[in-house]
Amino acid sequence: MWYMDTYLTLPLLFVGLLSTFLIIKQVVWVPFKLYFIAQHVKKIQFKSLGRWAVVTGATDGLGKEFARALANRGLDIVLISRSQEKLNAAKQEIIQDFQRTVKIIQADFMDTDIYDRIEKELSGMDIAVLVNNVGMAQTFSPFLGIPNIGKEAEELLNVNCVSVIRMTKLVLPRMVEKGKGVIVNISSCLSDINAENINVYPATKSFVSRFSKSLRKEQRSAGVTIQTLAPGMIRTKMLNSFLTPQPTESEIAQHRQFSVLPEAYVSYAINTIGWEDECDGHPKHFIIRLLLKLIL
Numbered sequence: 366m367w368y369m370d371t372y373l374t375l376p377l378l379f380v381g382l383l384s385t386f387l388i389i390k391q392v393v394w395v396p397f398k399l400y401f402i403a404q405h406v407k408k409i410q411f412k413s414l415g416r417w418a419v420v421t422g423a424t425d426g427l428g429k430e431f432a433r434a435l436a437n438r439g440l441d442i443v444l445i446s447r448s449q450e451k452l453n454a455a456k457q458e459i460i461q462d463f464q465r466t467v468k469i470i471q472a473d474f475m476d477t478d479i480y481d482r483i484e485k486e487l488s489g490m491d492i493a494v495l496v497n498n499v500g501m502a503q504t505f506s507p508f509l510g511i512p513n514i515g516k517e518a519e520e521l522l523n524v525n526c527v528s529v530i531r532m533t534k535l536v537l538p539r540m541v542e543k544g545k546g547v548i549v550n551i552s553s554c555l556s557d558i559n560a561e562n563i564n565v566y567p568a569t570k571s572f573v574s575r576f577s578k579s580l581r582k583e584q585r586s587a588g589v590t591i592q593t594l595a596p597g598m599i600r601t602k603m604l605n606s607f608l609t610p611q612p613t614e615s616e617i618a619q620h621r622q623f624s625v626l627p628e629a630y631v632s633y634a635i636n637t638i639g640w641e642d643e644c645d646g647h648p649k650h651f652i653i654r655l656l657l658k659l660i661l
């Protein structure tokens with residue numbers, strides 16, 4: 366009967382239109398907003414949030430580039446990392462290139478007794494931005510083939526997860542009091558992509574994404590931006606650790622094809638802060654993740 370058809374057609378049409386709208390939003394509007402509009406219109410004036418940016422794992426790769434980018438935006442920088450020599454070198458580079466004040470704190474995030482000392486070092490500082498960047502990779506192997514999984518898992522959890530919670534607890538209360546601040550948590554595209562031979566690391570990154578989501582909801586009226594960046598492959602020391610000891614030409618070429626340089630990543634990612642709660646941070650990573658989600 367004709368009225369039965371209409372009865373079914375209208376809801377189906379509505380569901381179809383809604384799905385089309387959501388797909389267009391995610392696949393066209395969000396990347397256009399993040400990688401075009403946000404690159405030209407700065408949503409957050411970092412300098413208006415306070416004096417200091419604190420970056421963990423700040424002497425190499427992404428962390429070093431974030432520290433440099435935030436110094437370039439006029440903030441003084443606290444670098445927290447493991448190797449004293451590399452901290453001194455990164456400090457000198459920032460002073461020379463951006464004429465900002467730089468404080469260094471040597472700490473190994475594999476240990477959990479470092480936080481009282483870090484708290485003392487940060488006390489009284491007007492912190493605008495915290496970048497929870499420090500992270501370590503796992504042995505690239507099927508789970509049952511990882512030799513000393515107990516020790517490795519503990520280190521991974523301390524560096525990738527505990528550091529995010531403890532550092533956030535150190536800076537968030539003052540940010541909430543001020544009603545402003547930015548916390549950037551570095552997750553990974555692997556947090557929601559199924560890959561082989563890498564099993565514990567992605568779970569630590571899912572932890573980072575989930576913790577950020579809950580905290581954001583809890584603090585939604587506090588005026589603090591809590592942003593998750595979930596990058597794809599970036600050409601850093603960590604990515605090299607996933608290459609075989611003597612990589613073939615084609616392995617290297619493949620890595621290059623799918624990865625970006627840390628400077629390029631940060632130059633895009635920093636402008637997305639405040640525009641979306643969670644994103645890839647780079648247009649190339651957006652496209653690769655979209656394709657992987659369709660295939661895997």
Ligand SMILES: NC(=O)c1ccc[n+]([C@@H]2O[C@H](COP(=O)([O-])OP(=O)(O)OC[C@H]3O[C@@H](n4cnc5c(N)ncnc54)[C@H](OP(=O)(O)O)[C@@H]3O)[C@@H](O)[C@H]2O)c1
Binds near residue numbers: 423498
């Ligand atoms: N590279 C990628 O493809 C990729 C993709 C997605 C997500 N990520 C995430 O991005 C973040 C940065 O990665 P990256 O590739 O830039 O790494 P990276 O090049 O290996 O640099 C890591 C930085 O963290 C420091 N660090 C490492 N372990 C530490 C510890 N136990 N205590 C204190 N500092 C420590 C390192 O200092 P030392 O040099 O002294 O060890 C270095 O400054 C990580 O959270 C990672 O999971 C990376």
